[in-house]
Each structure stands twice: as structure tokens, then as C-alpha cells.
Amino acid sequence: MPCASPTFAQAPAATNTHPIVVLLSVDGLANFYLDDPKAEIPHLRGLMKEGVRAQSMKASLPTVTWPNHTTLVTGVQPGKHGVLGNQVLDRATGEIVPFMIDPIYNKEELVQSPTIYDVAKEAGMKTAALIWPATRGAKTLDWTVPDVGNIKLVEQHATPSLLKEFSEAGIPWEKQEEWWATKRIRERDGMFVQMAKHVLSKHQPHLLLMHLVELDHTQHGKGPNTPEAYEALKAADERVGEMWEFLKTTLPGRATLIVVSDHGFYPWRQAILPNVLLRQEKLLRAIGSKITTDSKVRAVDQGGSSFIYIRDKENRASIAESLIAKFKEVEGISAVLTPEQFAPYGLGDPATTDRVPDLVLTAKSGYAFFDVAGGDVVVMPKEERLRGTHGYNPDEPAMQATFVAVGAGIQAGARLGDISNTSIAPTLAALLGLKMPSADGPVLQEVLETKAAE
Template sequence: MPNLFRLLVALLLAAAFLPVGPASGEPRQDRCVVLVSVDGFAHFYLDDPRSDIPTIRKLAREGARAQGMVCAFPTVTWPNHVTMATGAAPARHGVLGNSYLDRTTGKPVSLLPDPIYDKDQIVRVPMIFDAAHQAGLRTAGICWPATRNARTLDWTVPDMAGDGWETFGTKSWLEELRAAGLPVDRQADWCREPAGGVQRDWLYTRMAAQVLTKHAPNLLLIHLVEPDHVQHRTGPRSDEAYWCMSYTDDRIRDLVEAVQRSPMAGKTTIFVCGDHGFLPIRKDIRPNVLLRQMGLIALSDGKVEKQAAWCLSQGGACAVYVLDDARRQQIIGELRTALAKTEGVDAVFTPERFAQLGQPTPEQDPHAPDLWLSAKKDYSFSDTAAGDEIIAARPSVGGTHGFLPDQPDLLSACIIHGPDIQPGTDLGKVDIRDVAPTIGAILGIELPTAQGKSLMRGGSGK
């Protein structure tokens, strides 16, 4: 009986992993991986009977699925896309949020949509396409965050509006797409439209189909955007959110059909992942109003004229920067106490606890804040310092993310389908840092700076 028990335990443990991948150091020219990031694809949509997502469910049924994927903190788009593509936490890869505060100027610096920095200026470790390119594999990226001017993507358009595609995209590929009748020159217009993500996701999947069928890359990263936009406006589990998930499923179907027409048909693994989940929000927390009332901020005609500290929203999280070096420790202590008592604030983290968030301290990274905050459900942070209300009700329910990643509705989806994947595999709960090492295992390439583990048997993390 003990031997039988041990055998059953071993079988259960083995079932939690995918089949053994190819040995590292042997790049697989005969394999393709398509990593699809669906922005805001919360795990709960997979089993929700109101979700009309037959293609995604078929991939999950015939492949592997996680029981939720734990994302990086803050659970926002830019750091999580970099984590997904590097296998590393923000403290290691360097993209700490969607924005940071420049301590010299006191002004926010936005990282989305890649308006200032090239990929190599903000991402400090190799991304999975860097490793693939170095191994001699062909790589492509469509609107993947933090890939501006990425020289190791053979066919690419960055996640940028304006003239970003013309400036940083692969010019010869853009000409091919124009010749094929795809309206790539409408990207800038559609980025400005409130519902432009619908057209954008339609365009992105057709661009993916072209590169898959004509150029047969070994690795394609593609970012679909509209589910995030809709849930911000109307909240998760809204009628509009269910419509958008159905629309997104149609776009995944387009990608699956393109794979079936491609030279890599039968040799392609598709990952469908979310970068974060979503929570509903009904109230805004305005910590900079509190700082103004404490005398740390002063406004004149609506403009900041005094700034001893500043709070920078990351949705359901907030980065607090102290800019008065002479009184830094005193102000940190005062803010820690005052913010912990503020309605809607769930947790206040000081630098000695940043490591558990996967974030660096200010001594380790000048972009790091002095405190991190996370909001409770139904609350979101706002940057405004005007007015007298620290807590303000919203006129209608919306949605956001950024909160601590361990909440069930903040878990994202993770589905893997392909020739190396055992149908019906239950991966349990996985970490977003596991995605890149798993891709590496399938393609036979190494990513030494990754902290996650490959979900293929024998995978390990560092």
C-alpha cells in the first residue's frame, strides 16, 4: 500500500507539468510559438457561463490551462508584459510601473505607449525574443509593450500611436502589409478613438496572419488591447465586457486559422495569456489632496508650486515619492501613518518590504518610490491634488487593476496549446514569470536571467 500511495503521488505531481521539452542549447528551427497577450483577460472569464469564448475554451480543453496566473505588482500593463517576456520581476527587469516620478523634475514620466525610451533603455535583461534571435531563430512582435526600436525583432511594430510605426516599425514589412491591403496607416487614428481598439485588434491579428503565413517566424508576440479598454469604462463582468471577450475570441480564431495555413502548421504552440485581471471601482482615493492638506503640496492657479512629496497612481496601486531630502525620513513616517488611516487603502509598504512585491528600493533604483500603496476592492487611486475631497464617488461603476496580485479576480488566464502539450493538462496556479522560460523550453533556448520556471518537466527557475 505505501508503494501504491507513493506511485499515485508521483503521478499526480507529474500531471502538473507539461511533457519534457527539447534540450536547452538546441534551438528548434522546426517550431513556432505564438504568444498572445489579451490585455485584461482575467482568469474568471474562462469558466463564466456568460463568456462566449468557444475558440479559447477549445484551446484550453485540447491543451493546458492554469487555474489562474499570478501577475507582477503593480498589476498594470507595461511591467507585466515585460515580466511575461523576460521571466523576471520588475526589480530585475527595470520597468516598475506604467510610469514613474522623476525625482529631479518632480514630474511623472509615462512609459506607455513607449513615448520616450527604446526597449534597450528601459528593459535591463534579455527578453525571450532577444534569446531567440541570438539562437538564430526568426522573431516578430506586434504592439508588444516596451519593444520600441527592438533590434532583435525581425518583423515588428511597437505599441505606439502617432508616427511610431513609421519611425520604429519594420519598413519593408509595412510596405508588404500595405500591398496586401491592410490599413496599417490607420493605427494613429484608431489609437485616438475611444473604441478604436476594436479596429486595432482586427488589424493586429491580420498582420499576424500575414507574417505567419508568409515569413514563418519561430516566435511571434502579439498584444490585443480592447478588453482592457472596455473593462476600464464599464467594469468587469459588464455586458460590454462579455461582448468584448466574444469579439476577442473571434480574433483568436483568426490566429488559429492563420497558424493552420502557415508553413508551421502542426508545429506551432499558442499561448493565450492575460497580463492582469480586473476589479470594479466605485470610488477614487486622492492621496495628493491629503498631502496638500498636510502642507506637503501647494497649488497656485491649479499648478504645483510646492512639492515635498507626490503620489503617482497605478490604478489600484500607488507609488509615493518623497522629494524633500532634508526631511525624507520624517515625511515617510508621517505619510505612512496618515495613508494607513485613509479610507480605501488596503496596505502601505515600506522599502524593507519591497522585495516581497518584486520591486526595488530607492537605493537600488532611482525610479523606485519611498512607499507603495494598494487599494481595497471598489477603490482606485487618482493623481489629482485639487479640491477638498480625499475620497470621491464615481458617477458610474468602472474597472481597474494594479492591486496586489493575490486576489482571485486579479489572476489572469494562461492557456497553452500545441504539439508538445498534453491535452487536458491542469497546470494549477502559475506565475507570470513562468511564461518566458516555458517558451524557451519549447524552442530549445535558454533565458538565464529568468526567475520563473519552465512548466515543461525538468524546468527550473533562478
């Protein structure tokens, strides 16, 4: 382990008696794993017995990391909070705008709805987030290391005093980029757990958000329900157990642990290339492998779904009608969603928000979308290699996410059926004695020992 003997400075217990809520996201922890006899997850199953588990949790469309982590902390769907995908198209420039690993925008520029940490901070509470998406530069986080792509951005946007504390405690925060590049993801996740322990011990924030990524990374490369995925799942379970044991020991009777995920997973062996079809229809132009920015229509992949942007405003309706018919004939596409069908998915309206696509394609299991425009094949031949992805329709059972809660304020043994990820932020607020007035989802009253006031 990278931090064999970290030192945790203890805050005076007499002056810190407030509740502490920890939201721990295990990226890619599909709900189906909780019932899988092959899954070695004794800690998660122990938490389920000691606390409460949702039968399933519906994610947001597209079922990818950035929009779903933002829904978890805002309680609203992507069309409201503005983080519509891992990437979107700038209609004016024709360029793809990446959101994932926050390369461009600070939180205030990207997230358009109040977050639970905004609400907590406004109420005078202390807040922290470690490797949580879409938090770069967040002014309402007292202690933060954002989920950014390189060490320069970490140095620029993490809390300076916190980085100094990590160094003094022997936590090698400066290794984040190197360990990602060298595929030491498990060690990296382990380091984030050490960071969380340090923050909780020294600062005791009312709210801590944290994000572990190895399971997602492994399933992308090897597929779900594979030996490699089960091994990564076992490691993630050990991290969860480590956090709960720490909370019980260090903050007895005060801490609540909520374990969630952002989406499920599907295996795939065939790639669908919508931009090839668009090029064949003379709606998109490519020079070599590069799609030109003067293209009339552009597909932007979200793994198991694809956003179709029609930039030709005058002919938008006729182009959309033609493309709907053509995409419905493509092998591997399960649905072509039009703006009239967006409302149940909370995607917003392309007529009022430029980043909202004009059409959304969703794939079947076994297929994934890619932004390739070269060649003459729209659906590639089946590959021998198995991989995995997400982004598919959230109504698909395999896309269901995980919710497990235990600790202070949680009604042990409560029965909780199918829920939405829009209920997480208001439930966190209720545990802290707060309200999220803008949330789409209700408070999960069934899990609370003392029901929140209406």
C-alpha cells in the same frame, strides 16, 4: 472588417520546418472569466480542452500593462527589468515619466533584463512582435510594429519593409492612431490579427509576440462583468479562435499558441486622491490643477495602486513614518507597503534605484487612485457610473491573469495549478530549445511534451 481579403504570401515549406511559438496577450483577460458561465468564449474553452490551462497566473505589482508585459518576456519582476509601472517619477526633476505607449524610450533604454526575443535572436532565430509594450526600437526584433501612441512613431520604429508589405497586402496599418481616437478598437485588433497572419505566412518567425487591447479598453470605460465587457470578451475569443485556426491550417504540427493576459480587473466608483492629502500636509504644492515640480512628496497613480515618492532625502524616514499612519486611515486603502515589504513583489529598493517608490498604496475593490491635487476631499463620493481598472495587489483573486497553451510541444490535458508570470519567458525558451538563465520563474515542465533539459 478592415481587411476583408488580405493576401498572405506563403514561404516555402521545404526550407521552413522549425517550430513556431506565438505568445498572444489579451490585455485585461482576467482569469475569472474562464470559469464564468456568462462568458461566451468557446474558442478559449476549446483550447483549454485541447491543450492546458493554469488554474491562475499571478501578475506583478503594480498589475498594469507595461511592467507585466515586460515580465512576461523577461521572466523577472519589475525591480529587475526596470519597467516599474505605466509611469514613474523622475526624482531629480519632479516630473512624471510616462512609459505607456513608449513615448520617450527605446527598448534598450528601458528594459534592463534580457528578453526571450533577445535570447532567440542571439541563437540565430527570427523574431517578431506586433503592438507589444516596451519594444520600441528593439534591435533583436526582425519584424515589428511597436505599441506606440501615434502614427509618426509607428513610421519611425516599425520595420519599413513590413509596412510596405502590409500596404501591398491591403492591411491599413496607417489607420492605427485614427482608429484608436475614433474608438474603433475592435477593428484595430482585427487588423493586428491580419498583420500576424501576414508575418507568419510570409516570414515564419520562430517567435511572434502579439497584443490585443479591446477588452481592457472596454472594461476601463464600463467595468468588468458588464454586458459591454462580455461583448468585448466574446470578440477577443473570436480573435483567439481565428489565430489558432490559422496556425493549424497554415503551419500544421509546427505551431504553439500561448494565450496570456497581463492582469485582471476590479470595478470602481470612488476615487482616492493621495496628492490632496500631501498638499494638506504641506508636502506638495499645486498651482491650479498643476502639481509643481518642487514638491517634497508626490504620488503617481497606477490605477489600483499608487507610488509615493519622497524627494526630501534628509527627512525621508520621518516623512514616511508620518505618511504611513495617515494613509492607513484613508477610506479605500487596503495596505501601505514599505520598502521592507517590497521583496515578495519584486519591486526593488528605493535606496539603490531612484525610480522605485518609497511607499506603495494599494486600494480595495471599488476604489481607484488618481493624480489630482485640487480640492479638499481625499476620497471622492461614490459615483453612479461604474468603471473598471487594475493595478491592485496581485494577491487579490480578481487580479489573477490567464494562461492557456496549445499545440506543438504542449502536453494536452496536463494539470497546471497556480503559476507566476515569471514562468512564461523560460517556458517559451524551452519550447524553442533555449534557456532563460536570468529568469526568476521556473520552466513550466508539466505542460511540455518533452521536458526541457535541466
